[in-house]
Amino acid sequence: MSPGSLLRGVARRPVLALALAVIIGVFACALLAPLLAPYAPDDQMFDGLSLDGAPLPPSAQFLLGTDTLGRDLLSRLIYGARTSLLIGLVANGTAVMIGLAVGVIAGYFSGLLGGVLMRFTDLMTAFPALLLAIVLAALLKPSLWIVAMVIAMVNWVQVARIGYTETRSLAERDFILAERAMGAGNLRILTRHILPHLVPTAIVWGTLGIATTVLLEATLSFLGIGVQPPQPSWGNIVFESQSYFQSAPWLVFFPGAAILATALSFNLVGDALRDLIDPTQRGRD
């Protein structure tokens, strides 16, 4: 498929085009935060609070208002994009790699090793994932990297199952048999013939999984056990200000909207990629 027809395909689907634009926007915010943010994200400004110390609603000076410490919300959201994307890419990248490794090894070496790995995967599907993530994040000293690893630990399971199924069906195909008959070793078959076929799966789950990851990070941070303030994350902005949400609802709704828009965009683009790679699944699950 040529880049031109791909672009025309996107242009025919306005929702998808919008989703792509949001993703590009979030990446731009993360990369260019110091240039785009009107204020420093942790600058507690004197004129950022009302005379009786309340956060300010959106105005010309502070486009999205200020938070309970007089910091500019827009600037914190722009820097928060860094946190969300960093965790999204690192945590989900790790999860996809763990999942693919487990799935491919279990699918290719279907003997004892494969059996043990898949039983372990089955076991993990019976684990209450959110609870596990909350327990781990709460009991470990919270930091950005810990949160990323916790999310990776609970999110690899689905990729492992898909990788397993695809590897099993690939391993039984004739061209693998022919390759083996010609004397190729396991390593060569895995790296030259199995893994390349799994690249589309990795791309689809690398995109869809970012949505799950962004949401999980937001949930952990909302509970106060994710990324720790003053480092801004969309979840911990809500955590810091939720007791003010009646008097300062913008402090909940703008970060909430950022999370929703980002997660939704990655889900929509991931779904479109899945259709592109496997047209028989179009419009289905």
Next chain:
Amino acid sequence: MVLLLARRLTQAALILLGVAAITFVLLYALPADPAVLLAGRNATPQTVANIRHQLGLDLPLPVQFWNYIVHLLQGDLGRSFNQKTAVAPLILARLPATLTLMAAGIAIEVMIGLTLGVIAAVRRDGAIDRLVMTLSFVGVSTPQFLVALLLLYVFAATLGWFPMSGYGTPAHLVLPAFTLGILGAGWYARIVRSAMIDVLGQDYVRTAHAKGVPAARVVLRHALPNALLPVIAMIGIDIGQFMSGAVVVEAVFGWPGIGQLAWQAIQQVDIPIIMGVTLVSALAIVLGNLLADLIAPFIDPRIRAG
């Protein structure tokens, strides 16, 4: 059938044992020391050691695990570190609240999901269909706390129709149940739509139309029952999800369920309660799937025959 049930139950027991083992190792390998927390800020090392001994935390890990499993097999989930009472009754006392919220949430999901899904399938590629396909992603892309706080802001703080938080009357149930229900409904609609499109394309549906059966009757009586299997499977999944997965909703609305119990226990490093809730949640996940598999043959006799 009986044989299948016996095999599935054995599998379930093994899975629970595995979950118990992994959770146990994770919890005791973590740096947080419940004895230090219980002893308080100004405790001497002697006090901490005493507490550790009382709780049995000074025993070798394999011995602790063996004791735990032996008690577990007798239905004993251990004693809470903080509340000094048995864990099982603590969890049982929270079960009605969680099950109520679960049932209400699932009912809302299914009602909205079935309605939208059927309309989308019948008017395929129409405006509602496209809306449903996008909305189904909105549901799985929205953080629970956002919907919870939004509903609170509009219907409790501004309009005053429902209480801000608490438990006991049907009015208390509405907002938390809708938080779960609204978020899940989109995915149900997607599943129903996809199954309905399959069924509507089958010969017997065309035959029914050809016989002159009214269109509404064909859709609702002939086609819909055959599209329900994936919905049953999804309900099975949600039974497992909502057991402990409603932590956020329970925290925001002050709903005294299993999730809230877990959240309090996590903050106090009350390991026996955390273990107990994890096991009960895993049990719900396994039983939810099992239930869906057991109900399937009654809905679709072909599964019974095959």
